[in-house]
Amino acid sequence: MELRFSKLQGTGNDFVIIDNRNKGFEKFIDNLPIKKAVQKICQRKTGVGADGLILIENSEIADFKWQFFNSDGSTAEMCGNGARCVARFAFQKGIAPQKMKFETLAGIIEAEVNVSTVKVKLTKPHDLKLNLNVEGVSGHFINTGVPHFVVFVDRIEDVNVREVGRKIRFSELFQPSGTNVNFVEAQLDKIFVRTYERGVEDETLACGTGSVASALISGKVFKMNSPIEVVTKNRERLKVYFDKNMNDVFLEGATTWVYDGFLNREVLNE
Numbered sequence: 001m002e003l004r005f006s007k008l009q010g011t012g013n014d015f016v017i018i019d020n021r022n023k024g025f026e027k028f029i030d031n032l033p034i035k036k037a038v039q040k041i042c043q044r045k046t047g048v049g050a051d052g053l054i055l056i057e058n059s060e061i062a063d064f065k066w067q068f069f070n071s072d073g074s075t076a077e078m079c080g081n082g083a084r085c086v087a088r089f090a091f092q093k094g095i096a097p098q099k100m101k102f103e104t105l106a107g108i109i110e111a112e113v114n115v116s117t118v119k120v121k122l123t124k125p126h127d128l129k130l131n132l133n134v135e136g137v138s139g140h141f142i143n144t145g146v147p148h149f150v151v152f153v154d155r156i157e158d159v160n161v162r163e164v165g166r167k168i169r170f171s172e173l174f175q176p177s178g179t180n181v182n183f184v185e186a187q188l189d190k191i192f193v194r195t196y197e198r199g200v201e202d203e204t205l206a207c208g209t210g211s212v213a214s215a216l217i218s219g220k221v222f223k224m225n226s227p228i229e230v231v232t233k234n235r236e237r238l239k240v241y242f243d244k245n246m247n248d249v250f251l252e253g254a255t256t257w258v259y260d261g262f263l264n265r266e267v268l269n270e
């Protein structure tokens with residue numbers, strides 16, 4: 001049995017996207033637990049390779065609903081770059097109009113697909129906590145759909161994202177759900193961001209909700225104005241728009257449709 005999929009990436013955060021409105025994914029994985037199947041498909045070298053897997057499903061209140069999985073098979077409430085990629089996919093496949101709404105575990109996300117970028121409106125950020133000390137590291141917390149800890153650094157290149165990010169991600173303070181961890185070098189008009197992602201358990205090339213968290217905290221701490229340009233690990237750009245009360249928060253950037261393909265069931269073998 002084969003299953004059609006597409007691979008898209010947004011600023012280097014890459015995703016396998018499957019139109020699952022006919023429940024084809026469940027038939028494809030048969031009795032294998034979904035977590036295991038996602039791990040196999042997202043595995044680099046032996047699978048397609050991706051930071052996450054997205055299933056598009058029917059919704060009664062929006063254009064569609066998604067199920068989002070990290071590469072380790074865990075579910076996440078939201079993903080900013082995944083949201084931009086899924087909106088592009090849904091529009092180009094005729095699943096949703098150019099301006100759409102879709103359901104996530106974080107709430108309804110609005111998206112607009114333009115010629116070279118996709119802009120998404122996030123749900124209202126919450127749980128802002130400034131000036132925390134976690135594992136000896138000073139930083140700030142905010143939930144932009146998923147949890148993020150933000151640490152300001154002098155030189156972004158010098159940070160051991162994997163080691164320090166991991167220590168904070170698994171800190172007692174954030175259990176049981178954990179947190180993503182962002183390191184930010186703020187300049188006059190832009191910020192450089194590197195992120196340790198929960199569920200990938202490594203540094204990724206970019207994180208959308210992490211970029212938003214970093215921009216919002218930069219706005220609070222350094223009084224930076226909207227929009228803030230975010231430079232990702234692989235030197236791509238995202239733009240974050242926000243208002244003072246964080247009611248209207250947007251993330252904008254380019255996406256790439258990498259390829260379409262068919263998954264063969266052999267990818268699920270032990």
Ligand SMILES: N[C@@H](CCC[C@H](N)C(=O)O)C(=O)O
Binds near residue numbers: 075079146
């Ligand atoms: N890469 C994403 C965030 C995906 C979810 C995250 N790993 C989590 O488990 O919280 C983004 O672009 O926002």
